[in-house]
Amino acid sequence: MWAVRWHGRGDVRHETVPDAPAPGPREVRIAVAWCGLCGSDVLEYREGPFQVPVGAEHPVTGRRAPIVLGHEVSGRVRDVGAEVRAEARDIAEGALVALNALIPCGTCRECRSDAEHLCPDFGHIGMSADGGLAQYVTVPAAMVVPAPPGLDAETAALAEPFAVAWHLVRRVGSPRGRACLVVGSGSIGLAAALILRAGGNEVAVADVSKERLAPARTLGLAAFAEGGPGVDVVLECSGAAAGFALACRAARPGGTVGLAGLPGAPVPFDVSAAAHRELTLTGSMSHRAEADLRPALDFLAAHAPAARALITGRVDLAAAVTGGLDVLAGPARGRHTKILVRAGGDAA
Ligand SMILES: [Zn+2]
Ligand SMILES: [Zn+2]
Structure with a gap:
């Protein structure tokens, strides 16, 4: 599949990579529709590494560079892991979903006391695990929330901010x-x-x-x-x-x-x-899937015209660096609030 990967400071490439893996029992694979570019992506590209592991592997995700960037993801569920299916959660194949990009360790005091977003070791989809600037991404089902009826994939890509x-x-x-x-x-x-x-x-x-x-x-x-x-x-x-x-x-x-x-x-x-x-x-640190991401998606559905005013640019995956990250790092950055990348999975 095609993806945009961070290799090193100033070195982010649009290239073919191995397909996002089939989901494990508690994972889902998503055909990415849109992925927003974030200030943290620009920082990682121009001045990093800050979050992408380069030497040792990340303690939670076991990954290091090169890593597929992108954490502001909307897309359609493509495959569901066996345990997720057995639980009959509301993330069936074809559902439009958004992501909470934090992957908590699951064992520390914060993770055990219902404050996973404060996990000191958390991994981050698009930084220490492969992210959404790709045709497909495989993620823990716990981090996925379905969009309410009537919300389109493009507006749903604003869910993370x-x-x-x-x-x-x-x-x-x-x-x-x-x-x-x-x-x-x-x-x-x-x-x-x-x-x-x-x-x-x-x-x-x-x-x-x-x-x-x-x-x-x-x-x-x-x-x-x-x-x-x-x-x-x-x-x-x-x-x-x-x-x-x-x-x-x-x-x-x-x-x-x-x-x-x-x-x-x-x-x-x-x-x-x-x-x-x-x-x-x-x-205030990031957000939580049920307490924040779900009501944010409802808010987007109810206020889509105003929310969509934040979208100031749209580019294809192949132009994510030249028409996206480079623009947000350059003199025209003041003209942009959110550039969305059309990821080119089979989701749009
Ligand atoms: Zn972001
Ligand atoms: Zn933890």
């Missing part, structure tokens, strides 16, 4: 009727803004780049103006030091700051300001 945003909104208490600010107008920030707005909150968006605020404007989201009264809830989705500083500055006394953006290096932080104003800082 919306599930990450859903988890973040849950982590700050699923606010209703509050004043909210989202810092960072990328796909997770915009997804979080749409989810907050649908929850009856007043939502503003901030971004250092005017160009990146354009999609927020298109969606009717207000641009944040500093100097007003503090907001109840701030979601930091930029990963920039200035974004984190703004998030803490903009929160009202007693307010909550949810942290999803990941700065590349430690950022300075005014602890006394946060202490005196009793800010609550809440971390």
Whole structure:
């Protein structure tokens, strides 16, 4: 089959690879329809390796480079493992599904206490296991969630950023009727803004780049103006030091700051300001299949036209590097929120 594989820094190739294996008893094989490109893919390509194992094999997946990239997957179930079939889960052949890309170890304290997304050793589909920039991908059935009726495969490929945003909104208490600010107008920030707005909150968006605020404007989201009264809830989705500083500055006394953006290096932080104003800082890590990915898919089905405004480019698998990763690493990146790759399985 055709796939896009990470071989080394600056070396990601569209090439033929062995077919995704037939599923084990607790796995499914998916014919990929669409796979979104993510900032983490660009980082791994241009500056990695960060998550792709190169020397030793990954402790959970047993894999190392070369690895098929891509974790924002939608596709149709092609084959179902025997135990999955016996359980009669809702992931039969032909079902449109999306993925939670984390593969937990299953044995550590977090995995045993229903917090698999905090597993210190987890593997990651598209980083330490073969991912969705391919015609087919074989994954644990536990990480697969079916799309609700009426949701199309292209919109379903937005499920991962919306599930990450859903988890973040849950982590700050699923606010209703509050004043909210989202810092960072990328796909997770915009997804979080749409989810907050649908929850009856007043939502503003901030971004250092005017160009990146354009999609927020298109969606009717207000641009944040500093100097007003503090907001109840701030979601930091930029990963920039200035974004984190703004998030803490903009929160009202007693307010909550949810942290999803990941700065590349430690950022300075005014602890006394946060202490005196009793800010609550809440971390948020990825998402969970049932608690986040399933409601995110329902949200996408109910709000597809707005959600689809995040899709700013579509390319074929053969052009995933030149028309996708290179674009997101280059001067035109500010014009893009989400580029989707048409994977060319038999799913579309
Ligand atoms: Zn992603
Ligand atoms: Zn674990």
